[in-house]
Amino acid sequence: MRIILDGMGGDNAPDSIVRGAIAAAKEIEDDIVVVGKEDLIADSLKANGYKGDQITVVNADEVITNEEAPVKAVRRKKDSSVVKGIAMVRDGQGDVFISAGSTGAMLAGGLFILGRIEGIDRPTLATVYPVISHEPSILTDTGANAECKAKNLLEFATMGSLYMEKVLGRENPTVGLVNNGTEEGKGTALTKEAYELLSASDLNFIGNIETRELQDAVCDVIVTDGFTGNAIVKLTEGMGLMVLRELKRRFLTNAKSKLGAVLLKDQLRDLKKEFNYAEYGGAPILGVKGALLKMHGSSDELAVKQTILKSIPYVKEDVVGKIEEAISRNEDKDSSE
Amino acid sequence: MRIILDGMGGDNAPDSIVRGAIAAAKEIEDDIVVVGKEDLIADSLKANGYKGDQITVVNADEVITNEEAPVKAVRRKKDSSVVKGIAMVRDGQGDVFISAGSTGAMLAGGLFILGRIEGIDRPTLATVYPVISHEPSILTDTGANAECKAKNLLEFATMGSLYMEKVLGRENPTVGLVNNGTEEGKGTALTKEAYELLSASDLNFIGNIETRELQDAVCDVIVTDGFTGNAIVKLTEGMGLMVLRELKRRFLTNAKSKLGAVLLKDQLRDLKKEFNYAEYGGAPILGVKGALLKMHGSSDELAVKQTILKSIPYVKEDVVGKIEEAISRNEDKDSSE
Numbered sequence: 001m002r003i004i005l006d007g008m009g010g011d012n013a014p015d016s017i018v019r020g021a022i023a024a025a026k027e028i029e030d031d032i033v034v035v036g037k038e039d040l041i042a043d044s045l046k047a048n049g050y051k052g053d054q055i056t057v058v059n060a061d062e063v064i065t066n067e068e069a070p071v072k073a074v075r076r077k078k079d080s081s082v083v084k085g086i087a088m089v090r091d092g093q094g095d096v097f098i099s100a101g102s103t104g105a106m107l108a109g110g111l112f113i114l115g116r117i118e119g120i121d122r123p124t125l126a127t128v129y130p131v132i133s134h135e136p137s138i139l140t141d142t143g144a145n146a147e148c149k150a151k152n153l154l155e156f157a158t159m160g161s162l163y164m165e166k167v168l169g170r171e172n173p174t175v176g177l178v179n180n181g182t183e184e185g186k187g188t189a190l191t192k193e194a195y196e197l198l199s200a201s202d203l204n205f206i207g208n209i210e211t212r213e214l215q216d217a218v219c220d221v222i223v224t225d226g227f228t229g230n231a232i233v234k235l236t237e238g239m240g241l242m243v244l245r246e247l248k249r250r251f252l253t254n255a256k257s258k259l260g261a262v263l264l265k266d267q268l269r270d271l272k273k274e275f276n277y278a279e280y281g282g283a284p285i286l287g288v289k290g291a292l293l294k295m296h297g298s299s300d301e302l303a304v305k306q307t308i309l310k311s312i313p314y315v316k317e318d319v320v321g322k323i324e325e326a327i328s329r330n331e332d333k334d335s336s337e
Numbered sequence: 338m339r340i341i342l343d344g345m346g347g348d349n350a351p352d353s354i355v356r357g358a359i360a361a362a363k364e365i366e367d368d369i370v371v372v373g374k375e376d377l378i379a380d381s382l383k384a385n386g387y388k389g390d391q392i393t394v395v396n397a398d399e400v401i402t403n404e405e406a407p408v409k410a411v412r413r414k415k416d417s418s419v420v421k422g423i424a425m426v427r428d429g430q431g432d433v434f435i436s437a438g439s440t441g442a443m444l445a446g447g448l449f450i451l452g453r454i455e456g457i458d459r460p461t462l463a464t465v466y467p468v469i470s471h472e473p474s475i476l477t478d479t480g481a482n483a484e485c486k487a488k489n490l491l492e493f494a495t496m497g498s499l500y501m502e503k504v505l506g507r508e509n510p511t512v513g514l515v516n517n518g519t520e521e522g523k524g525t526a527l528t529k530e531a532y533e534l535l536s537a538s539d540l541n542f543i544g545n546i547e548t549r550e551l552q553d554a555v556c557d558v559i560v561t562d563g564f565t566g567n568a569i570v571k572l573t574e575g576m577g578l579m580v581l582r583e584l585k586r587r588f589l590t591n592a593k594s595k596l597g598a599v600l601l602k603d604q605l606r607d608l609k610k611e612f613n614y615a616e617y618g619g620a621p622i623l624g625v626k627g628a629l630l631k632m633h634g635s636s637d638e639l640a641v642k643q644t645i646l647k648s649i650p651y652v653k654e655d656v657v658g659k660i661e662e663a664i665s666r667n668e669d670k671d672s673s674e
């Protein structure tokens with residue numbers, strides 16, 4: 001297969017992208033294409049000592065930044081790395097497109113260039129959500145759709161379950177609905193209706209969950225609207241950063257505490273590693289006719305490498321095709337009722 | 338003043354309530370009345386060696402549990418500790434009512450027994466939100482109103498600012514609106530409209546905030562709808578519990594790490610203390626014609642004591658009266674525009 005990387009997206013582009021590609025290339029057989037300003041990327045490949053032919057470069061003169069209105073940018077900047085990269089997936093020149101750039105541009109590109117899967121109302125950004133000392137969950141939606149209908153939440157759950165099963169390898173994944181209480185009948189008009197739809201579906205729905213339980217590995221697929229999902233992911237990240245910062249600061253108080261910290265070095269390093277989103281690979285944009293992975297803007301070499309590795313089952317297990325099948329099954333069921 | 342305590346609410350009632358009352362009584366001059374099953378409370382007072390007359394008991398034979406539908410329970414159980422306690426505030430027999438019981442019953446009791454402040458559409462549950470290594474913020478709403486209008490968010494901000502200033506003593510408190518991005522124009526129809534209203538108000542509005550920043554002490558008053566606020570408070574609590582659990586587990590790995598943990602004992606204890614909601618006192622229900630404080634269901638002696646202490650400026654600074662004034666000023670402003 002052929003993996004297309006956005007060479008220009010993210011805070012550390014193109015260097016961390018190129019280094020991640022080189023690290024991944026050592027572990028896989030697949031071709032990697034980096035799209036972006038050819039001279040910059042070639043320089044970075046050279047500076048990082050790459051001499052192989054597994055990684056190639058496709059030139060794109062324009063860059064879409066986080067500050068631009070995504071829809072307009074995708075429509076105008078035909079020669080941007082994002083537009084070119086996604087078009088390569090559409091045209092069969094690549095199997096998956098990966099970017100650490102603008103989430104909005106990835107979503108708009110997915111919609112306009114690849115198009116929605118038939119029967120999907122709203123594609124979703126599904127984040128791999130770290131659960132400390134456990135395998136991660138999938139959280140969907142995390143910001144693609146701030147305002148949702150209940151039908152959208154059912155779609156997110158269906159797509160998230162497929163990704164969890166096929167890419168992260170968990171069979172018959174459990175699905176929980178984020179709510180303000182665990183009892184049936186709790187919540188807003190949206191969550192009440194979504195509860196009904198999820199209960200009636202073939203998914204492994206376990207009912208309402210509260211955010212208090214997320215770090216208890218309460219379910220595999222966490223379903224919520226994009227506004228709440230965005231708040232959850234960012235708060236988790238902020239709390240993780242705060243904890244590491246506070247431990248460091250407090251453990252440097254005096255000679256005694258510094259010695260304690262030295263003795264606990266391994267444990268602190270492990271904890272830090274678990275708080276690191278980079279370990280888990282990027283966030284898939286599900287519901288469009290092609291495989292797209294969004295990485296965190298601050299992705300480093302490790303994050304890029306991990307995302308490239310996770311993109312392989314995403315493509316090989318044909319998650320996009322399986323979503324198409326699942327959605328058409330749901331629709332058949334609806335129309336036969 | 339006279340502080341009315343629900344002797345029957347919470348996981349550890351009446352014992353932790355009684356012990357908290359005894360601890361508070363040592364530090365204040367005010368009368369404390371415990372409402373609930375007289376024999377149980379008298380037994381607990383006796384068992385805890387209390388012999389004074391600063392704490393008295395008012396009998397209430399019924400108890401409203403968390404499992405009951407709050408509105409129905411408040412209407413039917415006239416002899417419950419919650420209904421009797423709130424009625425005492427209405428009738429001038431008490432200045433504030435404090436409970437660790439059902440939040441729904443407190444809200445329903447506030448609405449039906451005390452009534453809304455004129456001009457307030459929706460009373461709010463405003464939680465004191467812990468920010469590690471900083472003074473706490475106020476988060477409003479935290480679950481009283483899962484579905485909100487923009488006007489409600491402005492009311493929450495107005496009431497939360499007053500509570501922050503008068504009770505927690507922070508002058509001209511900053512107000513931030515939880516959103517899925519910091520730029521103006523971000524968010525849902527609700528947050529966009531709330532942004533406009535907050536910008537046009539006299540509040541010290543700093544704009545949109547992301548949940549990633551909450552532990553950076555980004556603002557004094559965090560404004561959001563009750564669904565999102567509930568998710569934030571519960572996730573913060575869940576993350577805090579997870580961190581303490583993980584540190585403990587990891588630090589007990591082997592003899593070396595155990596020694597490290599011993600050397601870091603003071604620092605770990607301090608961090609644990611900061612994660613403890615109990616330090617900050619209860620959550621006020623703002624917007625009703627009387628002072629109500631809701632404590633966490635698992636409140637221990639310390640939490641009860643702290644909430645009693647915080648109830649004093651809540652009453653003495655006449656936060657309820659100041660909310661009435663502020664809301665009528667807002668209304669005058671509206672009608673003169």
